[in-house]
Amino acid sequence: MASVILRHREIPDINKLNIYKKNGGFVAFKNAVTKMQPSEVTDVVKNSGLRGRGGAGFPTGVKWSFIDNKNWPHYVVANADESEPGTFKDREIMESNPFQFLEGVALASYAVGANAAYVYLRGEFWQVAAFLDEKIAEMEAAGYLGENLFGTEYSLKIYTHLGAGAYICGEETAMLESIEGKRGQPRIRPPFPAVYGLYGKPTVVNNVETLTNLPLIIQNGADWYKSLGTPDSAGVKIFSLSGRVRKPGNYELPFGTTFRQLIYEHGGGILDGHPVKAIMPAGASSSFILVDDKVLNTPMDYASVRTLGADLGSASVIVIDDTVSIDWVINKTIHFFKHESCGKCTPCREGTYWMMHLIDRIHKNGHSKADVDLLLNVARQMQNKCLCPLGEFSTMAVVTGIERFSQDFKVVSRNS
Amino acid sequence: MSLAKKYSKEVKQILSKYPAEHKRSAVMPLLYLAQREEGYINKEAMQEIGKLLDITETEVASIVGFYTLYHDKKEGKYRMQVCTDLPCALRGADQFMESLCEHLGIKVGETTADGLITLESVTCLAGCDKAPMFQLQSPDGLEYHENMTVDKTMELIEALKKSGTEVK
Numbered sequence: 170m171a172s173v174i175l176r177h178r179e180i181p182d183i184n185k186l187n188i189y190k191k192n193g194g195f196v197a198f199k200n201a202v203t204k205m206q207p208s209e210v211t212d213v214v215k216n217s218g219l220r221g222r223g224g225a226g227f228p229t230g231v232k233w234s235f236i237d238n239k240n241w242p243h244y245v246v247a248n249a250d251e252s253e254p255g256t257f258k259d260r261e262i263m264e265s266n267p268f269q270f271l272e273g274v275a276l277a278s279y280a281v282g283a284n285a286a287y288v289y290l291r292g293e294f295w296q297v298a299a300f301l302d303e304k305i306a307e308m309e310a311a312g313y314l315g316e317n318l319f320g321t322e323y324s325l326k327i328y329t330h331l332g333a334g335a336y337i338c339g340e341e342t343a344m345l346e347s348i349e350g351k352r353g354q355p356r357i358r359p360p361f362p363a364v365y366g367l368y369g370k371p372t373v374v375n376n377v378e379t380l381t382n383l384p385l386i387i388q389n390g391a392d393w394y395k396s397l398g399t400p401d402s403a404g405v406k407i408f409s410l411s412g413r414v415r416k417p418g419n420y421e422l423p424f425g426t427t428f429r430q431l432i433y434e435h436g437g438g439i440l441d442g443h444p445v446k447a448i449m450p451a452g453a454s455s456s457f458i459l460v461d462d463k464v465l466n467t468p469m470d471y472a473s474v475r476t477l478g479a480d481l482g483s484a485s486v487i488v489i490d491d492t493v494s495i496d497w498v499i500n501k502t503i504h505f506f507k508h509e510s511c512g513k514c515t516p517c518r519e520g521t522y523w524m525m526h527l528i529d530r531i532h533k534n535g536h537s538k539a540d541v542d543l544l545l546n547v548a549r550q551m552q553n554k555c556l557c558p559l560g561e562f563s564t565m566a567v568v569t570g571i572e573r574f575s576q577d578f579k580v581v582s583r584n585s
Numbered sequence: 586m587s588l589a590k591k592y593s594k595e596v597k598q599i600l601s602k603y604p605a606e607h608k609r610s611a612v613m614p615l616l617y618l619a620q621r622e623e624g625y626i627n628k629e630a631m632q633e634i635g636k637l638l639d640i641t642e643t644e645v646a647s648i649v650g651f652y653t654l655y656h657d658k659k660e661g662k663y664r665m666q667v668c669t670d671l672p673c674a675l676r677g678a679d680q681f682m683e684s685l686c687e688h689l690g691i692k693v694g695e696t697t698a699d700g701l702i703t704l705e706s707v708t709c710l711a712g713c714d715k716a717p718m719f720q721l722q723s724p725d726g727l728e729y730h731e732n733m734t735v736d737k738t739m740e741l742i743e744a745l746k747k748s749g750t751e752v753k
């Protein structure tokens with residue numbers, strides 16, 4: 170099947186404007202601006218079943234329809250923060266298929282009536298931002314961005330904005346604070362960005378991969394897109410496969426592909442032929458899935474993965490084999506979240522601190538039952554009490570790791 | 586040295602990205618500009634940025650403190666930031682880091698005696714399929730180095746020593 174997102178794998182020069190154009194580039198945007206009402210664009214996206222690829226899986230067209238049309242101007246923000254451990258798809262899209270992404274930003278902007286869009290990239294993507302700036306300039310020169318596009322009233326500018334090393338800025342309201350020149354700490358929601366966003370104005374925030382789907386959806390129609398996935402999860406998804414597999418990498422596959430197909434057919438199986446022990450399907454924020462044959466045969470779509478007690482999220486599939494102990498894994502995730510907690514609310518700030526303290530003690534002193542119980546208790550106490558989802562994320566691996574892999578937390582004597 | 590003077594074109598271009606009534610948004614790109622000078626942001630630069638954007642120096646300093654890619658003191662010329670987060674660690678990043686420490690004779694967080702390299706351990710850099718990997722932060726920017734070995738890394742460091750200046 171031809172790629173929808175990672176089209177550079179078949180058309181290597183698609184990052185050049187003339188090659189992108191030759192392959193249907195900007196047809197969708199031009200059609201939308203010259204022949205469609207903004208609400209018609211939103212309707213196509215609604216009907217396509219496209220859901221957000223940034224983690225929450227919220228239906229994209231529905232989100233756009235929440236935009237407050239009584240308050241102007243509107244903004245679009247492309248979320249290119251890509252900081253969830255195990256996620257590396259947006260970087261490949263922007264580096265290799267930049268125009269399709271930028272055309273997606275333009276389509277979203279037209280649909281919600283935004284005349285300015287910001288692409289927020291994590292600070293580490295310094296070179297990617299410079300590259301996008303060049304591509305944006307090329308689009309301006311070619312008349313795809315700027316004033317009175319295609320002879321209409323519609324005008325659009327796209328700007329890049331670099332973060333500076335803070336995972337929390339991937340959370341949409343923290344990102345808006347960061348663009349406003351403040352510390353990247355989440356806002357209390359509601360109000361949601363569609364009502365109160367950038368500079369207090371209605372704003373749509375979408376992930377890079379979500380946006381990159383748009384040109385082909387507008388060009389080929391909602392039914393085409395729906396036909397690619399499962400009833401619950403339309404279209405294709407990029408699975409960022411990492412961990413103990415032979416061939417880690419990004420794989421664009423239809424929703425409904427099984428874990429087995431991803432890991433064994435595409436990922437080449439496990440290093441040294443070991444069995445899969447656990448899967449974290451959504452990066453470090455995931456619950457652990459305890460793997461057996463049934464799990465491997467499970468289709469990867471939002472609903473099916475939920476039946477396994479986990480969320481598909483951004484589909485950053487971290488594979489863990491039987492050479493790895495789960496207590497070592499949660500040591501890594503706890504340190505990550507302790508480091509990234511923004512400190513705004515007490516349960517997360519204190520909770521991640523205590524979890525780190527306890528996991529360090531557990532590793533130093535052996536697994537005393539009291540410490541493992543306390544760790545589980547701290548994590549459970551944090552749940553439902555944090556201001557933003559990061560706090561909750563930090564507990565997922567801890568709780569499901571201890572519950573589902575209790576053998577890895579058995580008491581070891583102090584001097585062993 | 587005044588940023589507005591030395592980089593007048595860049596400052597103007599940065600300010601043009603944001604609505605005039607929200608020029609505070611320019612604080613992050615201006616801090617990157619200030620950091621270009623010496624690899625860290627000094628007090629005068631914070632003062633100047635504050636003046637330029639009508640915010641206090643304390644507010645500017647709190648931004649510098651919040652984000653890990655801004656630095657307020659001088660360290661090694663290059664910051665070698667090795668990812669030791671979970672996906673990379675599943676592919677040997679911890680051993681890679683240990684071995685680098687041995688070769689350089691420093692611990693994580695320390696700087697080599699010649700002031701060339703500060704070795705740091707960082708969280709995921711979105712290159713998990715190409716572990717071991719690190720980014721090299723220099724005053725001029727950031728560069729990814731992926732699918733690395735200790736030998737390749739030591740060669741790179743030798744080259745940096747010789748050139749002494751820019752990353753290629």
Ligand SMILES: Cc1cc2nc3c(=O)[nH]c(=O)nc-3n(C[C@H](O)[C@H](O)[C@H](O)COP(=O)(O)O)c2cc1C
Nearest residue numbers: 221222223248250251252339340341375376379558
């Ligand atoms: C702590 C945290 C980190 C997040 N990081 C990212 C990220 O790096 N990239 C992203 O697209 N969404 C991230 N999100 C989700 C965003 O808040 C938001 O839901 C998303 O950008 C919406 O876009 P979508 O509907 O297209 O998925 C994060 C959320 C949280 C709570």
Ligand code: SF4
Nearest residue numbers: 512513514517557560
């Ligand atoms: S849950 Fe954590 S990251 Fe989120 S606002 Fe509270 S302290 Fe900050």
Ligand code: FES
Nearest residue numbers: 668673710712713
């Ligand atoms: S874990 Fe190292 S780059 Fe993602």
